[in-house]
Amino acid sequence: MALDLGPLDGHVGYLLRRAQLAVFADIMTGFAAHGISPADYAVLTVIGGNSGAGQSQVAESLGIQKTNFVPQIRRMEERGLVARTPSPTDRRSMSLTLTAEGETLLAELHRTAQAHVDRMRGHLGPEAYAALREPLMRLAAIGPG
Amino acid sequence: MALDLGPLDGHVGYLLRRAQLAVFADIMTGFAAHGISPADYAVLTVIGGNSGAGQSQVAESLGIQKTNFVPQIRRMEERGLVARTPSPTDRRSMSLTLTAEGETLLAELHRTAQAHVDRMRGHLGPEAYAALREPLMRLAAIGPG
DNA sequence: GCGATTAGTTATCTCTCATAACTATTTTCT
DNA sequence: AGAAAATAGTTATGAGAGATAACTAATCGC
Numbered sequence: 001m002a003l004d005l006g007p008l009d010g011h012v013g014y015l016l017r018r019a020q021l022a023v024f025a026d027i028m029t030g031f032a033a034h035g036i037s038p039a040d041y042a043v044l045t046v047i048g049g050n051s052g053a054g055q056s057q058v059a060e061s062l063g064i065q066k067t068n069f070v071p072q073i074r075r076m077e078e079r080g081l082v083a084r085t086p087s088p089t090d091r092r093s094m095s096l097t098l099t100a101e102g103e104t105l106l107a108e109l110h111r112t113a114q115a116h117v118d119r120m121r122g123h124l125g126p127e128a129y130a131a132l133r134e135p136l137m138r139l140a141a142i143g144p145g
Numbered sequence: 146m147a148l149d150l151g152p153l154d155g156h157v158g159y160l161l162r163r164a165q166l167a168v169f170a171d172i173m174t175g176f177a178a179h180g181i182s183p184a185d186y187a188v189l190t191v192i193g194g195n196s197g198a199g200q201s202q203v204a205e206s207l208g209i210q211k212t213n214f215v216p217q218i219r220r221m222e223e224r225g226l227v228a229r230t231p232s233p234t235d236r237r238s239m240s241l242t243l244t245a246e247g248e249t250l251l252a253e254l255h256r257t258a259q260a261h262v263d264r265m266r267g268h269l270g271p272e273a274y275a276a277l278r279e280p281l282m283r284l285a286a287i288g289p290g
Numbered sequence: 291g292c293g294a295t296t297a298g299t300t301a302t303c304t305c306t307c308a309t310a311a312c313t314a315t316t317t318t319c320t
Numbered sequence: 321a322g323a324a325a326a327t328a329g330t331t332a333t334g335a336g337a338g339a340t341a342a343c344t345a346a347t348c349g350c
Contacts, residue, residue, distance in 0.1 A: 003206040006194035013168045018285035020161040049151035061148040092315045092328040140163035237297040
């Protein structure tokens with residue numbers, strides 16, 4: 001027996017949470033076989049597209065605090081997906097690059113992610129899917145301004 | 146220096162996560178003064194609109210597992226916002242109701258939430274805001290659907 | 291009445307997100 | 321050049337979300 005959610009289902013915040021959990025659950029079914037979370041995928045993607053970037057740079061661009069990024073990047077280093085080498089130009093900074101294994105896995109993950117996107121597009125229709133981007137980006141920007 | 150997010154900002158899953166965090170951060174600025182999280186607000190709202198409902202019912206309608214709901218509802222009981230009384234018709238079940246204090250607080254929270262919604266509507270425009278509901282509900286339904 | 295559900299709980303575990311405090315290195319500014 | 325401020329990364333810590341497994345007590349289906 002479903003209860004009345006009252007004003008809740010008029011709140012975009014509530015709908016965003018429910019939608020996000022459902023969408024993440026869907027993409028995780030594909031990633032789980034590789035032991036990768038959506039957050040890991042995002043990190044690998046950014047490192048792959050910005051080889052040599054520093055930890056704080058990668059973290060910040062994903063909206064992760066550098067302090068919380070430490071255990072995540074360490075896990076991926078220990079798994080042999082990411083290499084952390086001291087930056088030659090700044091001795092404080094660690095340059096992040098994908099290992100060969102990381103590259104291979106990322107390519108595979110991109111295919112998995114694309115299958116997921118296609119699935120979501122199928123649920124909404126291509127126009128509705130595309131139409132989501134702009135307002136979501138606008139909402140995402142309200143914090144950091 | 147912002148890094149290239151690559152295919153990430155084409156993925157609705159990623160945008161949903163970023164948008165959700167930003168929207169929650171906004172609403173939490175209003176709720177924080179009351180020591181209430183968005184999840185707490187959702188629970189109070191459902192109990193308020195379905196007085197006497199059981200724990201598992203409330204949890205399920207919000208997509209929370211009953212096992213994870215226990216500490217949350219206990220916190221709210223200890224704060225005196227919610228009363229848990231044994232159901233007269235089913236001795237396994239706990240009837241949840243708002244206390245007078247819970248009612249008062251919920252009314253206040255509804256006003257705060259409405260201010261937040263108005264703010265989000267201002268960011269997106271009323272049409273774009275309203276247009277978000279349908280696709281988000283559709284995405285939220287893909288799991289249990 | 292007996293087996294299968296259901297309501298609620300406890301106990302774990304992992305991951306996320308946040309804050310505070312610290313080291314070591316640049317940068318900035320005078 | 322040298323002191324002060326900012327930056328890169330780390331550790332420690334804590335609350336909270338979400339998941340799973342195993343359990344008790346009560347109700348339901350037949």
